[in-house]
Amino acid sequence: MHDQQAPRRGLTLLTAPEARSIDYIPVDERHGKLWHQGPFWFSGNFVLTTLVIGFIGPSIGLGLGWSVAAVVLGACFGTFFMAVHANQGPRMGLPQMIQSRAQFGVRGAVVPFTAVIFVYLGFNVFNTVLAGQGLARIVGGGPWLWYPVLAVVSVVLALVGHDLIHFVQRVLTGLLVLVFGILTAGTVVQWWDAPSVTPATGSPWTSFLTVFAAAAGYQISYAVYVSDYSRYLPADANPRQVIWWTYAGAAGSAVWLMSLGAFVGSRMPADDAVTGLLRTGNGIVSGFGSLVVLVSALALISVMGVNTYGAMLTAVSAVDAFRRDRPTSRLRIAVVLSVGAVVLAVALSLPDDYLAGFSGFVLLMLYFLIPWTAVNLVDYYAIRKGQYVIRDIFDDQGVYGRWSWRGLVSYVMGLVAMVPFISTGFFRGPVAEAMDGADVSFVVGLLVSGTLYAVLAGKRDVTAPPREGRPLKSVRHP
Numbered sequence: 199m200h201d202q203q204a205p206r207r208g209l210t211l212l213t214a215p216e217a218r219s220i221d222y223i224p225v226d227e228r229h230g231k232l233w234h235q236g237p238f239w240f241s242g243n244f245v246l247t248t249l250v251i252g253f254i255g256p257s258i259g260l261g262l263g264w265s266v267a268a269v270v271l272g273a274c275f276g277t278f279f280m281a282v283h284a285n286q287g288p289r290m291g292l293p294q295m296i297q298s299r300a301q302f303g304v305r306g307a308v309v310p311f312t313a314v315i316f317v318y319l320g321f322n323v324f325n326t327v328l329a330g331q332g333l334a335r336i337v338g339g340g341p342w343l344w345y346p347v348l349a350v351v352s353v354v355l356a357l358v359g360h361d362l363i364h365f366v367q368r369v370l371t372g373l374l375v376l377v378f379g380i381l382t383a384g385t386v387v388q389w390w391d392a393p394s395v396t397p398a399t400g401s402p403w404t405s406f407l408t409v410f411a412a413a414a415g416y417q418i419s420y421a422v423y424v425s426d427y428s429r430y431l432p433a434d435a436n437p438r439q440v441i442w443w444t445y446a447g448a449a450g451s452a453v454w455l456m457s458l459g460a461f462v463g464s465r466m467p468a469d470d471a472v473t474g475l476l477r478t479g480n481g482i483v484s485g486f487g488s489l490v491v492l493v494s495a496l497a498l499i500s501v502m503g504v505n506t507y508g509a510m511l512t513a514v515s516a517v518d519a520f521r522r523d524r525p526t527s528r529l530r531i532a533v534v535l536s537v538g539a540v541v542l543a544v545a546l547s548l549p550d551d552y553l554a555g556f557s558g559f560v561l562l563m564l565y566f567l568i569p570w571t572a573v574n575l576v577d578y579y580a581i582r583k584g585q586y587v588i589r590d591i592f593d594d595q596g597v598y599g600r601w602s603w604r605g606l607v608s609y610v611m612g613l614v615a616m617v618p619f620i621s622t623g624f625f626r627g628p629v630a631e632a633m634d635g636a637d638v639s640f641v642v643g644l645l646v647s648g649t650l651y652a653v654l655a656g657k658r659d660v661t662a663p664p665r666e667g668r669p670l671k672s673v674r675h676p
Contacts, residue, residue: 252459
């Protein structure tokens with residue numbers, strides 16, 4: 199990626215653009231503390247889009263108790279799969295998605311890359327809409343004012359990179375805990391005896407699984423950039439602590455905010471998350487709802503920077519697979535600017551009624567990311583046991599090759615196996631139909647892709663050194 203250089207120190211960590219990109223992080227550049235993963239993932243998940251997941255249950259007629267149970271169980275289930283990716287960062291010193299080359303091949307990894315880029319862009323579009331709505335309600339203005347501002351801020355965060363994003367997330371954690379702690383306590387007191395919104399008709403079992411799948415899929419979607427933010431940690435970082443801090447931060451914020459969303463949604467009809475927060479907060483103290491929305495907007499802006507940064511790493515990895523030149527800072531800047539421009543264009547064209555579409559979007563993410571996370575985790579923990587030839591991840595003539603049929607077949611077969619179990623607003627598979635619309639496709643995808651990959655890859659020499667004498671134009675290794 200660039201010539202070796204001394205680690206950045208002090209304020210330079212927060213102001214100078216990050217020098218590294220998709221390459222290996224050398225030992226002498228490692229820094230950070232394990233507990234930093236906690237506040238990073240707490241703030242990263244404590245956003246209005248998380249609150250929206252809690253609204254889904256009441257909106258489809260699920261009672262408060264079952265809505266809370268569904269989001270709690272779903273969030274805890276999904277967070278497990280994203281959190282165990284965290285240990286890959288310090289061990290491999292690489293961003294999350296480029297590690298997929300070991301399972302799918304240097305070029306074959308572009309297949310899951312495509313779905314992941316869609317995830318990043320989709321989340322940033324919805325984050326832009328939510329943050330823009332909040333700012334417009336409080337400060338004034340409209341999409342043509344706030345959407346470009348939000349795009350610019352997210353682009354700046356992504357360009358400066360890893361250390362600034364980590365710092366911002368830690369600062370936001372304290373502010374979010376304070377403001378939403380008051381909001382949560384006031385909401386429970388204010389609405390505890392209020393009548394619930396009349397539930398809709400339908401199967402409670404189907405509704406429960408719908409909410410469970412949405413919460414799990416939402417959490418699993420974070421798996422695509424977990425090690426992006428743990429790869430600078432020391433190589434000997436305690437695996438359990440890395441995973442625990444990641445899990446505690448991500449699951450804690452999801453359980454809190456989704457449950458709050460379920461409570462608000464079951465006690466009052468809300469057109470959107472911003473309306474719900476404004477009404478609830480102002481019901482505690484006049485004007486407090488505006489403060490809650492402003493703080494929520496700040497959190498969304500920070501997460502937009504996280505998503506833009508992740509999209510850049512994934513896109514650069516895809517380009518690098520076909521153009522074996524050293525990715526330059528010019529390429530990184532071009533990709534970040536392109537991501538910001540696409541998100542801005544889509545957000546400006548998006549209709550106002552987005553909540554129903556967001557539920558479907560979360561399910562789509564679950565369908566495409568479940569097989570990937572199963573293959574990636576089985577490869578890391580069961581097949582290779584953390585042992586990789588880092589050099590060959592950047593060499594299409596190395597042990598991982600250009601296209602790895604084992605990973606690709608496992609991924610595709612997992613997707614195919616999920617189809618009969620899928621239940622969305624626009625498609626319902628035959629098994630889901632027989633189960634009254636209940637969606638258990640995520641379980642099928644995990645089992646099929648993970649098991650098939652274990653069978654196909656389990657008996658070969660997965661850590662064999664690369665053959666001698668091959669040409670190598672660009673080497674990025676320890």
